[in-house]
Amino acid sequence: MEPGIIEVNGLRKEYGDFVAVDNLSFSVSKGQIFGIVGPNGAGKTTTLKMLSSLIRPTSGNIYMKGLDVSNDSVEIKSFLGFLPEESPLYESMGVEDYLMFFAELYSVPKDRAKKRIRELLFDLALNADGKKIGDLSKGMKRKVAIARSLINDPDILIYDEPASGLDPMTSRYITDYVRSLKSSGKTIIFTAHNLYQVESLCDRILILKNGKLVTLGTAEEIRKEYGKIQYRLEFKVDNIDGYIIADFKDMDGTYVVITNDINVVNQTTKWVASEGGDIVEMRTIVPSLEEIFLELMGVELFVD
Numbered sequence: 001m002e003p004g005i006i007e008v009n010g011l012r013k014e015y016g017d018f019v020a021v022d023n024l025s026f027s028v029s030k031g032q033i034f035g036i037v038g039p040n041g042a043g044k045t046t047t048l049k050m051l052s053s054l055i056r057p058t059s060g061n062i063y064m065k066g067l068d069v070s071n072d073s074v075e076i077k078s079f080l081g082f083l084p085e086e087s088p089l090y091e092s093m094g095v096e097d098y099l100m101f102f103a104e105l106y107s108v109p110k111d112r113a114k115k116r117i118r119e120l121l122f123d124l125a126l127n128a129d130g131k132k133i134g135d136l137s138k139g140m141k142r143k144v145a146i147a148r149s150l151i152n153d154p155d156i157l158i159y160d161e162p163a164s165g166l167d168p169m170t171s172r173y174i175t176d177y178v179r180s181l182k183s184s185g186k187t188i189i190f191t192a193h194n195l196y197q198v199e200s201l202c203d204r205i206l207i208l209k210n211g212k213l214v215t216l217g218t219a220e221e222i223r224k225e226y227g228k229i230q231y232r233l234e235f236k237v238d239n240i241d242g243y244i245i246a247d248f249k250d251m252d253g254t255y256v257v258i259t260n261d262i263n264v265v266n267q268t269t270k271w272v273a274s275e276g277g278d279i280v281e282m283r284t285i286v287p288s289l290e291e292i293f294l295e296l297m298g299v300e301l302f303v304d
């Protein structure tokens with residue numbers, strides 16, 4: 001198999017006696033959106049900080065485009081954009097001055113930087129109207145931080161919770177924007193707590209718990225491996241007294257059976273036919289990534 005644009009092998013981070021990230025290995029292919037999810041304290045931010053060479057791993061290695069992050073961090077920074085969970089912005093600066101300042105830090109020639117800033121402001125629908133960064137809304141500040149991460153047009157983007165804490169519209173705008181970055185050929189690793197967002201956006205998903213990989217795959221693969229598909233059968237019969245195949249709910253004259261056993265479905269349909277009744281509806285209930293996630297984390301789910 002071709003090596004990924006990002007290759008992580010046996011990554012470990014210790015803080016004193018505490019192991020924040022433990023023997024983590026994964027590979028991200030070029031042009032993929034790769035999501036890292038896990039409960040608070042799972043080690044997501046620590047992993048992203050190691051990928052962005054903000055902190056050094058205790059052991060293990062990370063390669064980006066074949067370069068070792070520990071040794072070639074300067075070169076890697078030229079094609080990497082990092083968006084931290086909390087982005088400290090220079091509150092007293094105007095948006096364009098702020099972005100120009102970062103363009104200079106990345107040695108982007110002035111003319112190209114001006115064009116890039118115009119494009120980014122347009123693409124992100126960011127109209128600051130001459131306001132200082134400190135006077136912008138939370139969503140606009142997040143957009144400024146995203147524009148900053150893209151100022152040098154990097155190929156690889158590492159985004160820590162890019163759309164968290166924002167209103168649904170801005171959050172949606174940012175996730176759509178991340179999707180458009182993928183269409184322009186960029187590779188994106190991001191963390192999020194909103195699993196519907198992760199499911200709709202990511203090509204592959206890594207679930208972390210206590211610093212360890214729990215599972216890794218497409219949403220479909222994770223669903224296949226961990227999700228219990230259930231069947232919901234709704235039927236009508238004149239007399240339910242003889243039904244002993246499974247538990248059922250009486251819903252005002254129709255009866256509902258929810259089961260993960262296909263034999264129960266087959267036997268029930270036969271029984272309903274033999275009683276001269278009708279099947280009102282039969283469907284499968286596919287678990288959401290959220291339900292699988294909660295189950296993997298050991299949280300009991302209650303189904304009505």
Ligand SMILES: Nc1ncnc2c1ncn2[C@@H]1O[C@H](COP(=O)(O)OP(=O)(O)OP(=O)(O)O)[C@@H](O)[C@H]1O
Nearest residue numbers: 015018019020038039040041042043044045046047
């Ligand atoms: N500098 C540090 N010193 C000591 N422990 C730390 C340090 N940074 C992180 N940790 C610990 O490492 C663990 C993982 O933290 P991390 O921030 O990576 O989790 P996370 O998955 O990003 O959580 P969240 O979803 O809350 O952002 C936590 O228990 C945290 O307290």
